[in-house]
Amino acid sequence: MKYTLKKSLGQHFLKDENICLDIVAALKKMPFQQLLEVGPGGGALTKYLIQIPAIDFKCVELDQEKVDWLKHTYPVLNDKIIHQSFLDIECPFEGPFSVVGNFPYNISSQILFKILDWYPQVEQVVGMFQKEVAQRVVAKEGSKVYGVLSVLMQVYFETEYLFEVHENSFNPPPKVKSAVILMKPRKELVAMKSERQFKLLVKTAFNQRRKTLRNAVKGLFEPQELTDPIFDKRAEQLSVQDFATLSFKMR
Secondary structure, rough: OOOOOOHHHOOEEEHHHHHHHHHHHHHHHOOOOOEEEOOOOOOOHHHHHOOOOOEEEEEEEOOOHHHHHHHOOOHHHHHOEEEHHHOOOOOOOOOOOEEEEEEEHHHHHHHHHHHHHHOOOOOOOOOOOOEHHHHHHHHOOOOOOOHHHHHHHHEEEEEEEEEEEOOHHOOOOOOOOOOEEEEOOOOHHHHHHHHHHHHHHHHHHOOOOOOOOHHHHHHHOEEEEEEOHHHHHHHHOOHHHHHHHHHHHOO
């Protein structure tokens, strides 16, 4: 039984066994009892994940052909595959769980925001992304790639850039470089006025990132607040804590 690769689903399957083992090793540094794999595809990671003892394992796969192939090749998966788009599924477990995957690059930001919806049930994420997305997730203030994704993920998660993966590790090789990152929920969240206000501030600030904050977000604050020197800065110069603190001064 064979399967085909579908470009429409952004399928690039991992074939480098050493990379697979490195991802599994990174995942196993922290104990967990429930695990969700996103996009098992040809089972490169899955074949190692199903060998982890004493865990409840599930995977989510949209492509019917891959679902059939996985069930045929690994019969243990018969009742463990959620046949849906990851973006449409309900939370797959009660209680804490870990997430791992070679995430489809065409929806990687949406995947991250979906994972954010399940905070704080998610105890860790070990994921492969397009390199520039991975860099954005972990970027700190002052970096050119620091932006909305950086701030909204880092306010909830501690992020770590683990390692890069060469194009030749995949079939077919993607046209972009890849990298694996680790995310763990923060033990303490920074104080903010509200999630809605915080997100509005961050998105508005970065929407016009070349302008000073004073010009980019002036509609969100009373005029007297805008005299604070922090508004002389641009969005990319503010830390996650700065945005959270500033949210309390919003209208």
